Amino acid sequence: MTAMVVTAARLGLLACHACALLSRPAAVGAPARCPRCGAHLHHRKPNSIGRTWAFLIAAYILYVPANLLPIMDTSSLFDSQRDTIMSGVVFLWTSGSWPLAALVFFASIVVPLAKLIALTLLLVSVQRRSGWRPYERARLYRFVEFVGRWSMLDIYVVAILAALVQIQSLATIHAGPGAIAFAAVVVLSMFAASAFDPRLIWEPVNEDNG
Amino acid sequence: MTAPTLIACHDCDLLQRETALPAGGAACCGRCGAVLYRRMPESLDRTLAFTLAAGVLFLLANAFPLVGLEVQGQRNATDLLGAVCALWDQDMRMVAGLVFLTTVLSPAIEISGMIYLLLPLRLGRLPPGAGRMLRFLQAVKPWGMVEVFMLGVLVSLVKLAHLASIVPGIALWSFGGLILLLAASAASFNPHEVWARVRL
Numbered sequence: 282m283t284a285m286v287v288t289a290a291r292l293g294l295l296a297c298h299a300c301a302l303l304s305r306p307a308a309v310g311a312p313a314r315c316p317r318c319g320a321h322l323h324h325r326k327p328n329s330i331g332r333t334w335a336f337l338i339a340a341y342i343l344y345v346p347a348n349l350l351p352i353m354d355t356s357s358l359f360d361s362q363r364d365t366i367m368s369g370v371v372f373l374w375t376s377g378s379w380p381l382a383a384l385v386f387f388a389s390i391v392v393p394l395a396k397l398i399a400l401t402l403l404l405v406s407v408q409r410r411s412g413w414r415p416y417e418r419a420r421l422y423r424f425v426e427f428v429g430r431w432s433m434l435d436i437y438v439v440a441i442l443a444a445l446v447q448i449q450s451l452a453t454i455h456a457g458p459g460a461i462a463f464a465a466v467v468v469l470s471m472f473a474a475s476a477f478d479p480r481l482i483w484e485p486v487n488e489d490n491g
Numbered sequence: 492m493t494a495p496t497l498i499a500c501h502d503c504d505l506l507q508r509e510t511a512l513p514a515g516g517a518a519c520c521g522r523c524g525a526v527l528y529r530r531m532p533e534s535l536d537r538t539l540a541f542t543l544a545a546g547v548l549f550l551l552a553n554a555f556p557l558v559g560l561e562v563q564g565q566r567n568a569t570d571l572l573g574a575v576c577a578l579w580d581q582d583m584r585m586v587a588g589l590v591f592l593t594t595v596l597s598p599a600i601e602i603s604g605m606i607y608l609l610l611p612l613r614l615g616r617l618p619p620g621a622g623r624m625l626r627f628l629q630a631v632k633p634w635g636m637v638e639v640f641m642l643g644v645l646v647s648l649v650k651l652a653h654l655a656s657i658v659p660g661i662a663l664w665s666f667g668g669l670i671l672l673l674a675a676s677a678a679s680f681n682p683h684e685v686w687a688r689v690r691l
Binding site: 482 | 497499501502503504505506522523524525528557558560562565567568569573574575576577578581583585586587589590593622623625626629633636640643646647649650651653654655682683686689
């Protein structure tokens with residue numbers, strides 16, 4: 282780490298989030314645009330904390346029905362079965378494919394919850410202007426951004442099974458209401474992650490350095 | 492007023508001096524470790540080649556059946572759009588829309604947008620609206636989830652393996668290749684280099 286920390290903001294420069302060009306805004310407070318690519322320029326993402334909280338709270342609320350409601354309805358000649366996300370994992374486990382069970386458990390249960398908790402931690406620490414382990418928190422944020430998409434796994438499984446298993450004499454599979462809630466959790470937490478501005482993590486650190 | 496040798500970290504706003512990189516190297520932020528920029532050898536040629544090949548496989552992946560089920564002499568196959576339609580018909584419109592967006596629309600936009608951008612650049616011209624297109628592609632990119640979809644196909648095949656015999660379709664293999672090509676195209680693409688040529 283350098284002894285003197287100089288950020289773009291301190292020099293009155295704005296970095297374009299799209300093309301990374303540094304420019305000096307014409308007037309303070311005026312809406313600025315990148316001279317190269319035309320993107321709106323912001324010192325920080327506008328309303329980052331408020332918008333992230335909004336997406337995050339909505340995702341928390343929907344996380345409950347996403348796990349309690351069935352995501353899949355299997356009806357065969359003899360019985361019908363409703364599967365939640367967890368019972369899908371259990372089914373994979375008992376049918377002997379435990380690596381796949383572990384994979385689905387990780388993608389559908391661990392990742393969404395870990396993502397919500399991680400974003401909550403980031404928001405709370407930023408709001409308290411904490412200078413605690415900024416490097417680790419920055420890496421946590423990048424990890425959240427990277428890993429979120431893999432939660433879509435179960436949605437795709439339901440989509441394929443619902444299209445494929447339509448054999449009237451044997452079994453049919455329908456998507457259940459849990460799938461809507463689960464898809465919403467994935468999308469909302471992706472929005473939450475992109476609304477969060479990681480530069481906020483470093484603001485208390487910037488102030489400490491000068 | 493710009494300072495061409497300085498770059499601000501997109502994750503922590505730290506100002507740093509740009510340095511020349513060896514081929515294949517990446518510059519990371521000295522404070523938070525975010526990747527600032529890379530230098531890929533023959534970035535333009537490679538990215539264009541991978542993207543064109545991905546375009547061919549993408550068409551195959553959508554035109555042919557993905558997997559088929561064979562049970563008691565009955566056969567039922569589905570392609571990608573069939574999966575979307577099945578959800579739509581079951582009143583899962585939002586989920587159907589999301590699957591369509593992430594597995595068909597986003598990759599289609601990504602591939603055609605890249606070709607629109609890179610083909611003229613390869614011929615030494617800048618296509619109109621290049622900056623806007625590059626910005627649009629950056630926004631679309633997180634929503635293309637072909638690799639997650641592929642894993643979803645594999646998981647559902649394992650779930651069905653005890654129920655019926657499975658007939659892998661042409662689109663399944665095309666999808667496998669498409670994932671590799673899209674990853675290769677993303678790894679060899681250097682937006683930094685393209686931005687340097689953009690003037691609005």
